[in-house]
Amino acid sequence: MMMMGRRSESTGGGVSVVSTIDLGDFPGEYEKLREACEEWGCFRVVNHNISLELMAEMKQVVRSLLDLPMEIKKRNTDVIAGSGYMAPSQVNPLYEALGLYDTGSPQAVATFCSQLDASPHQREVIEAYAKAIHELSMDIARKLAESMGLRSDLFEEWPCQFRINKYNFTPETVGSPGVQIHTDSGFLTILQDDENVGGLEVMDKSGAFVEVHPAPGTLLVNLGDVAAAWSNGRLRNVKHRVQCKEATIRISIASFLLGPKEEAVEAPEELVDSQHPRLYKPFTYEDYRKLRLSTKLQDGEALSLLRAHN
Ligand SMILES: O=C(O)CCC(=O)C(=O)O
């Protein structure tokens, strides 16, 4: 079944309606953007500023970095909690990831590249991709704020993080989880999902998982916990997971626009009134990240520990 006015993302079992937002069609798309963020916390973008060539080159770079021997990948140590290499674990045995915090810092990019013995070409691609993705995440965050009638300069200094993911899927693992159910902790994530290998699933409002099929050339945007708190509960932090559907290596590139570096995450006054009392105490992104790690609450539930008592 396809709902009016939206493109169907998937059909799998049930209805599936992850909207596609045309970034070249604003102000026309404001309402659709806002609705997608409230109803799903997830949408695809087309007409973005990342060239197909850059997407393909970055994918190649990421694939070869993740193919490095374990001893080298382990040099990618944490800059902030959980930002570095994640080896396959008991919880996610098929999954590993390298991370870069923060992509806006030339020093951080240089360190990441030298830890992994990246070639000058690989480094150039990473730098170009980081710059283009940063601009895109700012653009999307601004459009989202504007769609809510808010100022659009709210996200200027917010840092961005990369996580490049590899799923070691084999014939034996078909049907098992690739990465556990989670929400992203930051404001928004731009995901270059594998253009061939599916497996990503997002949760709809009824609690059912919906498959998100690859759509080459497009990018997927997920909203995270900071978006839910910052918007005083209006925007949805979408729960998602990756399932192994086929026996092929799956690669994805997640770029997270996290949250303010030092200031607290706090809903703007415009989003708070007697009908919408403040839901969360102000918190810093860094503290929230630590809270998620220490409580192991990966699916947005850590936010409930920060509820304001109204
Ligand atoms: O691999 C994917 O498609 C999703 C990755 C993801 O959810 C993440 O890195 O937070």
Ligand SMILES: [Fe+2]
């Ligand atoms: Fe995620």
